Amino acid sequence: GAGVSQSPSNKVTEKGKDVELRCDPISGHTALYWYRQSLGQGLEFLIYFQGNSAPDKSGLPSDRFSAERTGGSVSTLTIQRTQQEDSAVYFCASSPQHNEQFFGPGTRLTVL
Amino acid sequence: GQQLNQSPQSMFIQEGEDVSMNCTSSSIFNTWLWYKQDPGEGPVLLIALYKAGELTSNGRLTAQFGITRKDSFLNISASIPSDVGIYFCAGEGAFGKGTLLTVNP
Numbered sequence: 001g002a003g004v005s006q007s008p009s010n011k012v013t014e015k016g017k018d019v020e021l022r023c024d025p026i027s028g029h030t031a032l033y034w035y036r037q038s039l040g041q042g043l044e045f046l047i048y049f050q051g052n053s054a055p056d057k058s059g060l061p062s063d064r065f066s067a068e069r070t071g072g073s074v075s076t077l078t079i080q081r082t083q084q085e086d087s088a089v090y091f092c093a094s095s096p097q098h099n100e101q102f103f104g105p106g107t108r109l110t111v112l
Numbered sequence: 113g114q115q116l117n118q119s120p121q122s123m124f125i126q127e128g129e130d131v132s133m134n135c136t137s138s139s140i141f142n143t144w145l146w147y148k149q150d151p152g153e154g155p156v157l158l159i160a161l162y163k164a165g166e167l168t169s170n171g172r173l174t175a176q177f178g179i180t181r182k183d184s185f186l187n188i189s190a191s192i193p194s195d196v197g198i199y200f201c202a203g204e205g206a207f208g209k210g211t212l213l214t215v216n217p
Contacts, residue, residue, distance in 0.1 A: 004154075033205060042209035043155070043200065056205075091154050099143045099162075101202075103154030 002026070004104035006092050012110045013082055021077045021107045025094030032069055033101060034077050036088040043091065049075065082111045115139075118201050118208030125191055126216050133211040134185040135201030144177050144184040145202040149210070155200055159186070191215050 005024045013019050025032050034046040045059035049069040060066070064082075069075040079086055089108050093101035115138040125131055135144070143162055147155035159170050161177035161184060168175055174187045184203075188195055193215050201208040 035207070043207040045205060045207070048205055093154075100145060100157055100160050101155075103147075103156070106154050 004092055004094050004102050006090075006104035006107050008107060009105065010108045010110075012112065014112050015084060016081055018078065018080045019082055019109065021079075021090050021092075021109070023075045023077070023092030023094075023104060025073065025075070025092070026102055027073075029094035029096050029102070030072070031095040031101075032075050033093045033095070034067055034075070035091045035093065037091060037106075038088045046077070046090075079109075082109075084111045087111045116201060116203065116206050116208040118211055120211060121209070122212040122214070124214045124216065127191060127193060129191055131188040131191055131195075131213060132185060133199060133201075133213075134183060135208050136183045137203060137206075138182075140181040141203035142181075143203055144175070146173075146175050146184070146186045147200045147202060147207075149198045149200065151197070158199075188213075193217050 004026055007022045011019055030051045032049040035043040037043050047067045048056040064080045067077045087110050089106040091103050091106045093103045095101045116135055118135045145160050146158045148158050149155040158173055159168050159175040164177055164181050165179050166177040172189045177184055196213055196215050198210040198212050200210045
């Protein structure tokens, strides 16, 4: 079956613009996560959705970052007024429950 | 949030050597996971551990869930060049900073 997909694969934007990153999780997975990875660094947790529960937003670095998960499936991560330090690879992962995660290929965001 | 300390940060070994890396947490985990990330790819799950003391193998990989539930190790035996990559430990949604493994043919 299909794995986790993310779009776009690459995004180049100008400082100050808004961007939306999309994640299509594996069908039936109730948990969905967003992480970001700066060059040569580890994975930084951003946000976690589990079913219909309120999302865990504790990893969002600022109020410029927000995420939605519609209908318990597709998720969109929005970054408003992008800054150069937002440049990173943004990974989405889904899980049948809160443990084993299956990662997408990531979206490489470059803010000029 | 959860704090995971992973070591070593990097390793440079010769092909055929065995490798060991470990992870400790500041709190008790119910699950320990080990992932590998190849360059330009997302992490891929290698081994999942669910019970304290559990020792699990997957080919040349062996991982253990510590008795205290606060640590885990991953061993790779007889390393080969395609083992290169970044290895992450994880639990409860948190990830370690990774161990960069380089294998010299």
